[in-house]
Amino acid sequence: MAQTSPEQSVRPRVAIVGPGAIGTTVAAALHAVGRTPLLCGRTARDGLELSTADAVIEVPGPVHTDPADIGGTVDLVFLAVKATQVDAAAPWLAALCHSGTVVCVLQNGVEQLAAVGPHAPAGAVLPAVVWFPAETQQNGSVRLRGPARLTLPNLPAARIVVDVLDGTLCAVELAPDFTSVAWRKLLQNAMAGLMALTGRRAGMFGRDDIAELSLDYLRECLAVARAEGAVLGDEVPRQILEAFQAFPPDQGTSILADREAGRPLEWSIRNDVVRRRGRARGIPTPISDIVVPLLAAASDGPG
Ligand SMILES: NC(=O)C1=CN([C@@H]2O[C@H](COP(=O)(O)OP(=O)(O)OC[C@H]3O[C@@H](n4cnc5c(N)ncnc54)[C@H](OP(=O)(O)O)[C@@H]3O)[C@@H](O)[C@H]2O)C=CC1
Numbered sequence: 001m002a003q004t005s006p007e008q009s010v011r012p013r014v015a016i017v018g019p020g021a022i023g024t025t026v027a028a029a030l031h032a033v034g035r036t037p038l039l040c041g042r043t044a045r046d047g048l049e050l051s052t053a054d055a056v057i058e059v060p061g062p063v064h065t066d067p068a069d070i071g072g073t074v075d076l077v078f079l080a081v082k083a084t085q086v087d088a089a090a091p092w093l094a095a096l097c098h099s100g101t102v103v104c105v106l107q108n109g110v111e112q113l114a115a116v117g118p119h120a121p122a123g124a125v126l127p128a129v130v131w132f133p134a135e136t137q138q139n140g141s142v143r144l145r146g147p148a149r150l151t152l153p154n155l156p157a158a159r160i161v162v163d164v165l166d167g168t169l170c171a172v173e174l175a176p177d178f179t180s181v182a183w184r185k186l187l188q189n190a191m192a193g194l195m196a197l198t199g200r201r202a203g204m205f206g207r208d209d210i211a212e213l214s215l216d217y218l219r220e221c222l223a224v225a226r227a228e229g230a231v232l233g234d235e236v237p238r239q240i241l242e243a244f245q246a247f248p249p250d251q252g253t254s255i256l257a258d259r260e261a262g263r264p265l266e267w268s269i270r271n272d273v274v275r276r277r278g279r280a281r282g283i284p285t286p287i288s289d290i291v292v293p294l295l296a297a298a299s300d301g302p303g
């Protein structure tokens, strides 16, 4: 009879739901150390491919497309569909979760608990801040354009994520003040929305007029973030702008990739959230009041 090592017998079962740019990165990180996850997607594929600066990692499939086919629950789900795709992906969570499953949400925004919570076991949803840029290429391969890194709230549910990603190319940090970290990342994403409006990559932040607009927009977002409890200094807007100015000029952002592909945009969770929360707190958001309808119309039409 085959012997099972102690590590194998306790190894958590892991699934990736949404094997796109971010899902492929995490799947490849796991596969590279022998922890190949179950792949659950919308488009059937034989496998996934990630290119890093040092290596090409091929993750064997299949990418399952029917929740009825997976034959059992898992202990950890990485949910990496777009925020606009959560409801459509809910049948995966119903099929994959047992009462103790942790659902780690690899999405931008600050509203993951409200969006995913209704589809997951009570207390299971763990938001993550995803710091790395990953871009899907024409041939379906994903290009990782920076060090893979996640920040999670310092909660007991985060332990399984830390353990599963330990020793992989994807670093995990735990934040005692996750609210501040999540809002800081949201400020980046709000500003990156300007790229979807212009159809330009990071090089556009080298223009003086765009830099000035970006700083004004970031300061508006910062006021709302602080009202929501984020502890962020006055230096943050300039730091974010300078980080984008230091990116390779051809570096994109996931909302620009969606715009270029004619897909719905995550305008609600990345930009409108500032306007909504600002209104609720009586904070003026004049730049959001212009940016948001433009993004919404670019995303959803009509016309
Ligand atoms: N890309 C990046 O650099 C970064 C992205 N993020 C955030 O991460 C999240 C994921 O983004 P990203 O990886 O870029 O998105 P992608 O569009 O690349 O990936 C989404 C994946 O989900 C799949 N999918 C869609 N609907 C379903 C469904 N019903 N069931 C299962 N799978 C489904 C898509 O399939 P199909 O192939 O059929 O479209 C695709 O494989 C977003 O919130 C984004 O804002 C955060 C930081 C950086």
Ligand SMILES: CC(C)(CO)C(=O)C(=O)O
Pocket: 108, 130, 131, 132, 133, 134, 188, 189, 192, 252, 253, 254, 255
């Ligand atoms: C990579 C980064 C930080 C750029 O805004 C991002 O979050 C995204 O592309 O969605």
